[in-house]
Amino acid sequence: MSFGDSEWQSLGPLHAFDIGSVTAAKMDGDYGNRVDVAVVRTKAGCDVIVDRCPHQGVAFTDRGCLNANNQLVCTWHNWIFNLPNGTDTVEPGIQLQSVESQIQDGELWVKSNPDLF
Numbered sequence: 001m002s003f004g005d006s007e008w009q010s011l012g013p014l015h016a017f018d019i020g021s022v023t024a025a026k027m028d029g030d031y032g033n034r035v036d037v038a039v040v041r042t043k044a045g046c047d048v049i050v051d052r053c054p055h056q057g058v059a060f061t062d063r064g065c066l067n068a069n070n071q072l073v074c075t076w077h078n079w080i081f082n083l084p085n086g087t088d089t090v091e092p093g094i095q096l097q098s099v100e101s102q103i104q105d106g107e108l109w110v111k112s113n114p115d116l117f
């Protein structure tokens with residue numbers, strides 16, 4: 001993996017995304033579009049997900065919050081999601097599809113994936 005590859009792009013310094021937060025960010029899509037993503041940080045990890053609830057499509061950055069088990073809750077209908085990297089519980093939850101991400105030298109990088117958008 002090389003971060004010089006055009007398919008990797010930076011979302012900025014990791015410290016810009018607070019632990020316990022669901023923060024909006026934009027990434028470039030494969031077709032010249034801009035894609036809304038949510039950066040979700042818990043004490044257990046960091047995830048980047050498409051900013052759209054799989055139930056009815058509201059933005060997690062508008063209606064999402066974290067519960068005590070580091071699960072993402074969409075408060076529109078209270079569906080609960082396990083985060084691929086950031087959930088530290090065995091509680092049941094729906095697995096979210098995430099955007100591949102890496103942290104290198106304190107910076108958060110995401111990999112473009114046409115299947116996500």
Ligand code: FES
Pocket residue numbers: 053054055056057058074075076077078079
């Ligand atoms: S839209 Fe998110 S739970 Fe219904």
